[in-house]
Amino acid sequence: MALGIGVIGVGSMGSKHAQTIFDGAAGASLVALSDVDPERLRDMACRFGTDAISDPHELIEAADVDAVIVASHDDSHAEFVRHCLVLGKPVLCEKPLARTLGETAELVSLANQASHSAGRQLLSIGFMRRFDNGYRALRELTLARTRGRALMVHCRHRNVRAYPNSTTESAIVNSAIHEFDIVAWLLNDDIVEVSWNAGASTSAAEKGLADPMLILMRMNSGVLVTLELFINAGFGYSTECEIVFEEGTAELSETSPIFHRSDRSLSSRYPADWIERYSTAYRAEAEAWVNSLSGGASATATGSDAMKALKVAIAVQDAVSTPGKWVAVPS
Numbered sequence: 001m002a003l004g005i006g007v008i009g010v011g012s013m014g015s016k017h018a019q020t021i022f023d024g025a026a027g028a029s030l031v032a033l034s035d036v037d038p039e040r041l042r043d044m045a046c047r048f049g050t051d052a053i054s055d056p057h058e059l060i061e062a063a064d065v066d067a068v069i070v071a072s073h074d075d076s077h078a079e080f081v082r083h084c085l086v087l088g089k090p091v092l093c094e095k096p097l098a099r100t101l102g103e104t105a106e107l108v109s110l111a112n113q114a115s116h117s118a119g120r121q122l123l124s125i126g127f128m129r130r131f132d133n134g135y136r137a138l139r140e141l142t143l144a145r146t147r148g149r150a151l152m153v154h155c156r157h158r159n160v161r162a163y164p165n166s167t168t169e170s171a172i173v174n175s176a177i178h179e180f181d182i183v184a185w186l187l188n189d190d191i192v193e194v195s196w197n198a199g200a201s202t203s204a205a206e207k208g209l210a211d212p213m214l215i216l217m218r219m220n221s222g223v224l225v226t227l228e229l230f231i232n233a234g235f236g237y238s239t240e241c242e243i244v245f246e247e248g249t250a251e252l253s254e255t256s257p258i259f260h261r262s263d264r265s266l267s268s269r270y271p272a273d274w275i276e277r278y279s280t281a282y283r284a285e286a287e288a289w290v291n292s293l294s295g296g297a298s299a300t301a302t303g304s305d306a307m308k309a310l311k312v313a314i315a316v317q318d319a320v321s322t323p324g325k326w327v328a329v330p331s
């Protein structure tokens, strides 16, 4: 029988997850939704033909909900994840798992105990880039040492527009955090120190936001990683990653599958946001998660991965007050 999935939070991210399950992640069936906005909840439940449960805790407890996706407001993730784990229900949580290191550590330890009793990984984190074909190909190449050792990595992360009230600190924990996770995963290595710098800022940035900013990371192996984070880049959503090896380089190709030639120019199209850019990765992530629920191997990021990435984010936030200085990431 198909596993019943409930989704908490059906804004842009949650409705994408709901759609993916609805469209037929094999072995799963979308059974219930919850949201703080009653109208949105009614519309989505009607669209997908599911139960609409206004209290998320009631959704978690529902008998026909076997597993839960948490895509509600960031501040509510920890509370819902805790409830799922206490009941021994698998949960896929969007980042961040929690706001503080203390709360993240508490949830990771709860997840470890609950997963141990259940005999499978109960907590998964939505670091969807691990399911992107480009990043997977880069990882394979790196780990196989096809072009020798990796020496340096260059990342660029550009959003169209920042969320209202974004600050340097919030951009680090909201956007750059994906880079902290993917770089460690790509290189199978840990980030041990970080530094931060910024220069001229775009006039589109609100007060308190340095945009763009430059973050450097040093891996345990000595590999140096550069990251330009620009969250008001305007032109489109784009994430780039180039690895410099001893014998050549490899990088993600730009995302549009086709080029256009017209009016004496060659052009391509950028996605509007991460949901469009990583659409295939979100689907692959949901499928891998559902597959792991019925006994398959788990490939999704864990609570410990969330903890690692958050530690790096906090070290970078600390580095903001001393531009250019290296700050150690606690192990």
Ligand code: ISE
Residues within 6 Å of the ligand: 159, 174, 175, 176, 178, 274
């Ligand atoms: C957003 O919240 C995400 O999670 C996206 O993946 C990221 O690229 C973007 O910068 C964040 O704002």
